[in-house]
Amino acid sequence: xxxxxxxxxxxxxxxxxxxxxxxxxxxxxxxxxxxxxxxxxxxxxxxxxxxxxxxxxxxxxxxxxx
Numbered sequence: 001x002x003x004x005x006x007x008x009x010x011x012x013x014x015x016x017x018x019x020x021x022x023x024x025x026x027x028x029x030x031x032x033x034x035x036x037x038x039x040x041x042x043x044x045x046x047x048x049x050x051x052x053x054x055x056x057x058x059x060x061x062x063x064x065x066x
Contacts, residue, residue: 031062
């Protein structure tokens with residue numbers, strides 16, 4: 001299934017939830033936020049939030065520094 005992540009097309013290989021995407025992209029366990037169609041999805045809902053072909057997501061990673 002093809003979805004859009006940070007304005008790039010990504011093929012979601014296995015599963016169809018945000019949690020599946022996070023595992024596929026090897027995202028860290030902390031310091032990551034994901035928005036689906038510009039709506040933040042709490043981490044507690046990642047396992048339940050289903051994705052559909054063509055969905056648009058934004059992944060934000062926390063950065064240290066100043």
